[in-house]
Amino acid sequence: MMLCTTANITESREVNLNFDKNKTLTDSPSNLTEAKISKEYIIKDIIADDQDLKDFLFTLGCYKGETIALISILAENYVITVKDARYSIDSDLARAIRL
Amino acid sequence: MSIKRSMSPRWAMKESRMNIALTGNPNSGKTTLFNALTGKNEHVGNWAGVTIDQKEGKVKKSISKSTDELTVIDLPGAYSMSPFTSEESITSDFVLQKKPDVIINIVDSTNLSRSLFFTSQLLELKIPVVIALNKSDLSKKKGTVIDVPLLSRLLSSPVIETTSTKANDNGLEELVSNALTVLGSTQAAPFKGMSESNNRQSVEADNKARYNFVKEIIKKVEIRNTKSHTQTNQDRVDRIIANKWLGIPIFAAVMWGVFSISQTLLGPLLADILVGWIDGLYGLIEGLMGNEVSPFLKSLFLDGIIGGVGAVLGFLPLIMILFFLLALLEDCGYMARVAVVMDRFFKHVGLSGKSIIPMVIGTGCAIPGIMATRTIKNERQRRTTAMLTPFMPCGAKLPVIALFAGVFFNDAAWVGTTMYFMGIGIIILGAMIIVRITGEKNARSYFIMELPEYRVPSLKRATVSMFARAKAFIIKAGTIILLCNAVVQIMQTFNWQFQMIPEGAASTSILASISSPFAFLLIPLGFGAWQLAAAAITGFIAKENVVGTLAVVYSITNFIDTEELALISGSADIAGIMGLTSVAALSYLLFNLFTPPCFAAIGAMNAEMEDNKWLWSGIGFQFGMGYVVAFLTYQIGTLLTTGSFGLGFIYGLIPTVLLIGYLIFLMRRGDQKAELKLKKSA
Numbered sequence: 001m002m003l004c005t006t007a008n009i010t011e012s013r014e015v016n017l018n019f020d021k022n023k024t025l026t027d028s029p030s031n032l033t034e035a036k037i038s039k040e041y042i043i044k045d046i047i048a049d050d051q052d053l054k055d056f057l058f059t060l061g062c063y064k065g066e067t068i069a070l071i072s073i074l075a076e077n078y079v080i081t082v083k084d085a086r087y088s089i090d091s092d093l094a095r096a097i098r099l
Numbered sequence: 100m101s102i103k104r105s106m107s108p109r110w111a112m113k114e115s116r117m118n119i120a121l122t123g124n125p126n127s128g129k130t131t132l133f134n135a136l137t138g139k140n141e142h143v144g145n146w147a148g149v150t151i152d153q154k155e156g157k158v159k160k161s162i163s164k165s166t167d168e169l170t171v172i173d174l175p176g177a178y179s180m181s182p183f184t185s186e187e188s189i190t191s192d193f194v195l196q197k198k199p200d201v202i203i204n205i206v207d208s209t210n211l212s213r214s215l216f217f218t219s220q221l222l223e224l225k226i227p228v229v230i231a232l233n234k235s236d237l238s239k240k241k242g243t244v245i246d247v248p249l250l251s252r253l254l255s256s257p258v259i260e261t262t263s264t265k266a267n268d269n270g271l272e273e274l275v276s277n278a279l280t281v282l283g284s285t286q287a288a289p290f291k292g293m294s295e296s297n298n299r300q301s302v303e304a305d306n307k308a309r310y311n312f313v314k315e316i317i318k319k320v321e322i323r324n325t326k327s328h329t330q331t332n333q334d335r336v337d338r339i340i341a342n343k344w345l346g347i348p349i350f351a352a353v354m355w356g357v358f359s360i361s362q363t364l365l366g367p368l369l370a371d372i373l374v375g376w377i378d379g380l381y382g383l384i385e386g387l388m389g390n391e392v393s394p395f396l397k398s399l400f401l402d403g404i405i406g407g408v409g410a411v412l413g414f415l416p417l418i419m420i421l422f423f424l425l426a427l428l429e430d431c432g433y434m435a436r437v438a439v440v441m442d443r444f445f446k447h448v449g450l451s452g453k454s455i456i457p458m459v460i461g462t463g464c465a466i467p468g469i470m471a472t473r474t475i476k477n478e479r480q481r482r483t484t485a486m487l488t489p490f491m492p493c494g495a496k497l498p499v500i501a502l503f504a505g506v507f508f509n510d511a512a513w514v515g516t517t518m519y520f521m522g523i524g525i526i527i528l529g530a531m532i533i534v535r536i537t538g539e540k541n542a543r544s545y546f547i548m549e550l551p552e553y554r555v556p557s558l559k560r561a562t563v564s565m566f567a568r569a570k571a572f573i574i575k576a577g578t579i580i581l582l583c584n585a586v587v588q589i590m591q592t593f594n595w596q597f598q599m600i601p602e603g604a605a606s607t608s609i610l611a612s613i614s615s616p617f618a619f620l621l622i623p624l625g626f627g628a629w630q631l632a633a634a635a636i637t638g639f640i641a642k643e644n645v646v647g648t649l650a651v652v653y654s655i656t657n658f659i660d661t662e663e664l665a666l667i668s669g670s671a672d673i674a675g676i677m678g679l680t681s682v683a684a685l686s687y688l689l690f691n692l693f694t695p696p697c698f699a700a701i702g703a704m705n706a707e708m709e710d711n712k713w714l715w716s717g718i719g720f721q722f723g724m725g726y727v728v729a730f731l732t733y734q735i736g737t738l739l740t741t742g743s744f745g746l747g748f749i750y751g752l753i754p755t756v757l758l759i760g761y762l763i764f765l766m767r768r769g770d771q772k773a774e775l776k777l778k779k780s781a
Contacts (some may be wrong), residue, residue, distance in 0.1 A: 014227065028628070055183070056178070072334055074338065075439055075441070076442070077546070082213075082682050084209070084212055084327040088546075093546065
């Protein structure tokens with residue numbers, strides 16, 4: 001399915017896809033799980049005790065000071081975009097990415 | 100997919116004048132390019148981490164202008180020179196230690212900003228580099244403009260636009276001629292890292308500077324039409340395909356489609372035709388032999404070789420269609436989405452979404468399935484997945500399933516489907532047990548998976564993959580299976596004094612005396628006949644042998660045509676031939692599917708687990724699982740159908756209880772370990 005891109009999604013069509021009822025979408029999210037869909041954020045920090053993983057994220061271009069955007073939340077996984085690629089990460093990892 | 104692939108990187112290179120290494124990010128199209136350059140057909144798929152081993156090939160003469168022999172080495176994808184998973188380290192080790200003459204760095208032109216990070220590292224190795232700007236058709240479609248000459252100048256290395264999926268006008272000739280041009284030259288590294296230091300902070304600063312360097316380049320050479328954070332149609336498709344509620348039903352429907360097409364709709368139709376030909380051959384040879392040939396040779400040829408091999412070969416169409424459909428599935432980009440869908444379920448049993456990919460590949464063949472576990476970073480998850488993948492019924496088990504479904508269950512489609520769901524059920528149960536035994540039930544692991552773009556799967560590639568598989572299957576049937584059948588035929592024809600056994604004294608044969616002790620152990624499972632035990636034993640050499648051996652010992656050449664079976668038994672009661680009730684037949688089928696896989700797959704398990712304790716525990720677990728499942732099926736099934744337990748209930752209950760008890764003991768012990776870990780970390 002080679003699909004071509006279409007126009008931007010307007011703000012009014014933005015759906016709250018968060019499955020976690022206790023959370024509200026804020027304008028200043030503290031981590032990626034609170035981010036708005038399709039909005040670009042700057043990564044403040046990545047809090048993970050697994051250094052290997054941090055290094056790996058770095059090679060993908062996911063590190064402090066880089067731009068990141070949340071595309072959608074699927075099956076408790078977060079689809080993100082960094083450096084023009086799409087990745088799916090789990091909620092633990094999404095929480096580790098501070099904005 | 101060759102079975103005898105060395106698991107460790109082999110640096111055994113033939114003497115040739117020039118070695119070209121293909122390096123680049125995962126899923127940038129290295130293997131596709133490799134296949135186009137060499138004319139081979141190595142396995143490709145549309146997700147990150149398909150290639151897990153290095154492969155060599157010679158560049159086709161039509162592409163290379165040089166008279167020299169050019170060897171290309173396809174390497175697993177890597178995001179950088181500092182590896183994260185073990186297949187990535189194959190790449191960095193090769194480049195650093197083997198020092199190829201030229202590196203072709205495949206760069207995904209739709210993702211320049213990430214790819215060039217690795218490129219800049221490769222340019223520092225003092226090995227000439229040529230950059231293949233691959234997938235140039237896709238980036239053009241997206242309206243991305245890349246200033247290729249400028250990029251080449253900034254990186255001071257040749258940059259060639261390629262589209263390795265196209266048959267011609269794909270840039271490959273230019274790529275190879277450039278590789279020949281740069282041979283022996285030294286390129287100045289555009290970015291010099293201070294990678295000599297091992298100090299964490301300086302390495303990090305270094306990498307940041309590297310990324311900034313790449314950013315500057317991107318600014319100058321690339322104009323993107325689409326911002327990557329805008330929603331695309333792909334994202335909309337993902338919302339449905341990987342939806343929390345729809346994801347599983349869609350996956351189940353897709354897999355059910357694959358198996359019903361290959362096993363009940365299209366497969367048997369084609370199999371019928373093929374079996375007709377095999378029968379014709381049987382008749383022809385029988386006619387040719389006349390009465391001149393000794394009865395022993397006659398039966399060796401007809402029943403042992405043609406009958407046994409033919410019984411297996413008859414199922415070839417089913418396997419071909421299965422592989423064709425799996426290739427389509429792997430090619431379209433769906434695999435990565437399945438991993439996303441399954442992640443939250445697998446998390447509950449201590450695995451992650453990545454474990455589903457080996458299992459889906461394992462439905463084709465367990466060996467590549469087990470090897471695919473190499474992309475799993477976490478050691479326990481990797482070993483657990485390698486141990487459980489063989490529970491997915493593989494292509495070689497298809498004939499066994501089809502045979503039993505045909506003979507005992509009226510070709511019921513539910514038999515095949517049930518076997519797959521049972522496989523999944525056993526895998527989930529197994530994962531739960533293993534995570535508790537290892538005492539890691541509280542362990543956290545992260546899941547990250549690149550989502551490749553969907554694409555229309557290539558029918559040509561699927562066809563190529565299907566024929567490659569068919570060839571392997573025919574070779575297997577003509578060698579291992581043929582040999583086993585001949586041996587079985589000889590062993591059941593003679594007794595230990597090497598005299599031909601008279602009619603009706605079959606139980607005095609070598610085969611019977613070897614298999615009988617095993618058959619005795621299998622009485623509680625409902626099949627204490629030595630013929631069935633012999634078939635299960637030969638199944639460890641190759642699972643198709645179960646069918647071949649049964650064909651030989653019962654002298655049945657055609658399993659697909661049930662009418663023939665009815666003729667032999669003289670009644671419609673086909674089951675009478677084997678003396679099995681439907682319940683016992685089901686139990687026998689389960690036993691063959693869920694005990695350890697063939698020896699080749701056990702070899703693959705050994706290679707990926709890298710630990711003898713795990714290997715033997717795994718084999719023990721698989722045996723135990725097969726035994727207990729078959730025992731429970733037979734005894735409970737017999738109770739339900741006849742009102743009393745089957746033979747040997749007590750004798751089977753003892754090992755069953757012991758096995759389950761031992762597992763519970765191990766799990767308890769593991770839980771205590773987990774508690775301790777929690778206390779320590781608190």
